[in-house]
Amino acid sequence: MSLFIHKTGVQALIQDRGRVGYRHLGIPASGPMDSYSFELAQLLCGNSGQEALIEFTLHGAIIEFEKATVIALTGGGATATINNKSILYNIAHVVKAGDTLKLSPSEFGCRTYLAIQGGLKVNAELGSCATYVPAQIGGIEGRALKAGDRIEFADEINNHRTAENILIQIKNPALERNEIPIRIHKGPEWGWFDNAAQSQLIKEKWRIGPQSNRMGYQLQGSPLLLKEKTELISTAVMPGIIQVTPSGMPIILGADAQTIGGYPRIARVHTPDLSIVGQCRPGVFLQFQLFDK
């Protein structure tokens, strides 16, 4: 008895904290796009944080629990019901066999985390259950979840370990509005851009393009120009790096991004703010602020 996926919505991926120690072979960590909400969901249902859970993109998912357990939803991009009755995010819920969770559209946010007490029972691959679709590693068969999937989870309900009566108030601007301030640091190639491009990066409201995904957020605005055409020798990149393609458009690297890149890195997102970026959906505007002037 387990969790049954009737519908996945836009995308549903099994994730844990991520796959460490393989970047030198080109394998990114993956893991949650919003690690803050990921950790909170785990904490609320009494997990250690090592467990596997599901990251949903936007709405549309319908999930049935085939046995009782404790769950928590965090993040955003949807509103939730159990058996058509609204439930809150950021608090633990006891569910019973046959209960059905449904994620419906909401105005803000992008990713919902569904943690289950004890975690999902999924075999780790290269040390992690995190799904990395491009190389078909982790999750179930290395793919996104699909309707008809059935995932086992732990039997025991341990009510002593849950935070059932605690509702956490979350402050994440991406869950409240469409213009989101994001703190950045100057990147290694900041100086390759002229003053006009540097100040434009800060002044412009960058629209998140429709092609954006867990590999990268493609931003739309006026092109950022290099002082002179220079090619970077390929070197390591990490989530949060803002690289600029030859067409002048910035890309924020996400949890599944390449491990090595060759585009100039004008900036990097202040690491704690990556959890805000991870809740931004296409169409939302980002406004960058220099963390260290």
Add this chain to the structure above:
Amino acid sequence: MAIFHWYPIHDQAVTLAVDLPISQESFQQINRLQKKATQQLSTLLDDLVPSYNSLTLCFKREHKWSDHIKKIDQLLLSLANDAMNEIENETSITKIPVCYEEYFAPDLFEISSQLNLSKEKIIELHSNRTYQVYAMGFVPGFPYMGEINEELILPRKAVPSQRIKAGSVAIANKQTGIYPFEVPGGWHVIGQTPLALFNKNRTPLCFLQPGDQVQFYPISKSEFESWS
């Protein structure tokens, strides 16, 4: 003497770069640095990511790079104080079959006119030398190799291709590489190998490793199709 500088790329990662162009010397320096960093910092690190002229230290999640600035400085100091190690023993050359025929080389025609070289000449220049694998990355199993013949040097595409076939052999700047899966990419595809560059069920996971020496050799379309 080689000069290193370093900069953060994440709360948990710093890159140490040497001011040298892509060369055997930069490779040796990075190799040396990697050994030292492994000796001195392995308890703090999850991973070390080498590239052409840089090494990136990935700290464990409970550590931030900013807590260990002194150790990073010490690492670079110990490298400077240490005599250059003997050059590594020569490794064997891995030969990789490539079909350069039109169907497998979507960009060959275009770059032939950009470089003002015949297709035959491009194939000859690409397959008549030995390359060093400097780094693995971009996607799992993608080998960054160099250097290619100067006559073949081109910038990356301004607009990346949305779909590059698995096994595609491509060039950009001074580098050549092989796409292990179907992914978007900005390099110019001049051929395709039937070999699998990455297999998650195989040990080692990647067909090539940093430090390997590689040479390409042309095969025909029928050889490609009957490859097993």
